[in-house]
Amino acid sequence: MKITSIIAKNFQGLRHAGLSLSTRIALIAGDNGAGKSSLRDAIAMALSGKPFRVEKKKDFGQLVMEGQKGAEVRIEFDDGRAATLKLPDGKVVYAGGASLEDADTLRAVLPIALNPASFAAATPDERRTALFALTGCGADERGVEQRLIERGLEQRYIDAVLPLVGSGFPAAEADAKRRATEARGAWKALTGEVHGDKKAEGWSVEAAPVDDAAIQQAKADVQKVQDEISQAQQQLGELRARHQQQAGRQQQIARLKEQAAPLERIKAKLAADQLDLAKVRDEVEGISAGPAPRVGLVHDLARALNLSLTMAIPFGDMNAEQRGYLKSASAALELYAAEHGSLADDGVPPSAEDLARLPQLQHSLEMMSRAVANDERDLKVATDAEAQLKALTEGEQPAPVSEADVTGLVERISLLQISHKNVQARLAELQEQHRIAADAAERTQRAAQHHADVQAWSSVADAMAPDGIPAEILADALRPVNDRLFELSQMAGWPRIQISRDMDITADGRVYGLLSESEQWRADCIIALTLSIMSGLRLVLLDRFDVLSMTGRGQLLDLLEGLGDQIDTALVFGTMKGPAASDEVVQAFWISGGEVATGEPYAQAA
Template sequence: MKLSRLSIKNFLGVREADKPLTHPVTLFAGKNGAGKSSLQEAVRMALTGETVRVGLKKECGQLVTEGAEVGFVEVEIDHKIRAALRLPAGKTTLTENYVLPRALPHVLDAQHFTRLGCNERRTFLFSLMGLNAGRAEVQRRLLEKGCDAQKVEVLMPLFRSGFDAAHEWAKDKARDEKAVWRTLTGEAYGDNKAATWQAKKPEFERTASADLPHRLSALDAELAETHQHLGGLQADHKRYADSAQRLAEWREKGSRHTYIADTLARDQAELKEWETKVATLKALNFAKNALPCPNCDTLLALKDGGLHAVPFAEGVEENLGRLPEYEAAVYRLKQAVANEARALADAEAAMKAMAELELALGEKPDETVIHAVREQLEKLKNDRSTLAEKRAAYQEAERQVTQADERTAKALSAHESVRAWSAIADALAPKGIPGEMLAEALTPLNERLEDSAAITEWTQVVVTKDMHVQAGGRSYALLSESEKWRADAMLAEAISYLSKIKLVVLDRFDVLDLKGREELLTWLDSLAQGGEIDTALIFGTLKALPQSFSQNIATHWLEKGVIVEFKEAA
């Protein structure tokens, strides 16, 4: 980036400066208050838009030189592009749609890099070296480190928020998995312990329980058979008892057979007598109205449509009056005979059935056999209960073993997740992939710094992996003012070189002693000769301009804000 002309008017201490830049290195010198720093800040503000010495754009009117109302700065780039600043508005413009390099603030202000925080330095160097810290690149590096592919895929969306967010999320996931492990085990997590942890299992011999189902099946079969046998015996016993009861009933009925037969015969004979009496009375009943024959005095009565002689019988009327009584007696006797006939039939049937049952009844079942079978059944039940309890105990032990194995597997899975997430977190930590990528960015930077130290014979400057700046092994904060200036100058040049801007602006070079100034100019001359720098602007307080220079270096004297011809002091 070659600056070809500077035109500045009424900017802080610069009243008017309009100079073409014809040499790669241009030195602006003058006494204190001559406007050197104002000139440097004017260039920086025009090119970057960063306000200097004021905090807000609306305060830019304060940058106008005292006594003036307006000011401007124009910086010409490559003889065709102009970056301009107008005061008091503080507005900057750039012609030709030119895009200024992102690293430009670091070469216009040599202390810019060391003022950044470590994270900001890291971000800038990534950008400077064109390192891609995007999702695809980080994913590739994680997989190359052997990180779990599935977990890496889950993590990828977090990179929208940057390395730190993804790193913290992976650490949180590892902590979550440790909590899962603690919940499963009830113990404090330890990496070595977790790798070999196993849940406690009850001790039992699987072979001893292997035949229990078969033995239970055999017992169930024997129980069923014994139940059936006892049921048969009890059914036989009940049938015998029922038959014996019926036999007793039938014997009782059969034992009355003779009595019933005698009673029936007696009642049948008596019935016959009474039936005869009733028939006799009914035969005389028509004679109640008999009249004597007028011819022979024979009693005649009408019967069946004809007259019949009625034998004279004394007391017929009195006997006819008892006919209802006789008929009632006949009725009662008929009922008794019918009942006795049925009872006799029942007795005869009972005697017949009794004879048949006595033949079929057989021997009385043995109670001792039933008792023995009952005892055997109870023993089988007790044996089965004992065996079932034993099997239940084995099943519970097997369940506990299965649960223990599952807990062991889950705990191991949680431990493996802890290790997987921890590996990802470690890879995303500052010393992991970011550190590796940073090393890729730092290597060319530190190599350039090493080259600069060799040329200038200044103390070597190093940017460490944790983004601290050191010179000669000492922290930047511990360096002297001149040591810090040398470090800033070499850092600015290294950034200029790596970004291919080839521009560096160095103010207050008068902090160096004469030897240091000579080393600086020799270094810049060497860079210009090698085509490694297009423009170097140097500002410093001097009593006089140096007399002997390379053809690559131009010098200008500033006095009261104006570039003038240098005159020797009186």
């Protein structure tokens, strides 16, 4: 990236600077406060679009020279491109092509090329990011997978993280950290404790194990007692049914005995009532029938006998035989009269007295008929009761059931129910213990899995972290970088600069923080030149070169000259007592009072 022209107006303490660059190396010197740093900042801001002395856009106006409304910086390149910065809006307008930072490599290296000390000031992760971009060592999924396998990670974790590796190690690391955090949260939710590696390693839920045989035996005991209860309840139902049948039989026997007891009395009453009924019926029929003659042999014989007796009386005295005959005949007629009435009434209409009695006789006949019907009904009831009683009391009878038998069985069922409750409680207790033990085992297992997830995802996060697999990959890619650092260090005659896989910077083995100011400047210079050359940027701004001794300054310029076309533009800033001289290799510029002038031949410099 060869700069051909730099124009800066009203930028900080720089009133006007117009630099037309004809060589690859430009030495820009001046006294303290002359405007060197302002020119460097102007060039850096125009190239990167980022301010160096203010952070917020609202402060861009502070970069404009006091008393001026605006400032402008324009940088032109040999390929026709140009970058123009205007303040106070802070916008950089590119002409003739894309911006300087379009490539990832350039975007990573440009800040270091513009400010070499920024690499050492960056964090190890930021250094890795820049070197990743520089070396182009990306995330090869197969290579990453193999490295994760070598770290002992299970395939399921590897399969989960590999798709994210393509988006970059930071995304994969963030996802692994998130999953590890979620696993810690799940462990805490399950255990109620804060996760810790040592605590979680052997964490378990204590619970006494329960033998399955004991549960099966308890179930068998419950079933056995339940079967006994069912059998006893069935027996109780049968016993109560028999007891009820027995009580009903006794009641029925008592009722039948009561019904059969008046049988003989009912028979006698029925006979008497039947005679009375016949007598009253005849009398009613006699009165009701009227004067109809009596018809029949008996009546004819009675009439003849009566006639004979009547005719025999006038014939004188009778002997004893005759008197006997008459006496027997009279007795027979008396019997006839007693049964059929006097022959004198034969064919005689009923008297007024008889007719007067007839309603009463008819009422008596009706009452007597009902009495006989009732007697016959009662007789049937008593006769049937006697027959049923005989059927109930004769033959084989069922065994009697007492109240004590029923009460005893009820008490046995009650005891069985108590026993059933006890064995059920024992079974429930064993099952609860078994559930607790199973839950404890399951919680222990889940906690172990969550802990395994925490460890695995933490290992994945560590592997995806900049000092993990990226560092391993970068370590392999650092060899050409360190080779170039070594090459430039030798060219300058300075201590060997190296970058370790942990991103430590050393000079001949001494860590950067232990180096002197000039040693650190030389390390920054070698790193910036190396990164700029390897990235293809081939541009560097080296400020404060006056920290070097005269020998060191000569070594720097010899180095820059020796790099040839590996560096297109090297702008070197520093404080000097007077203007330096220009030659065909180094073009010198002197800044004084905020303005720039071309220097005399460099060989004449003091």
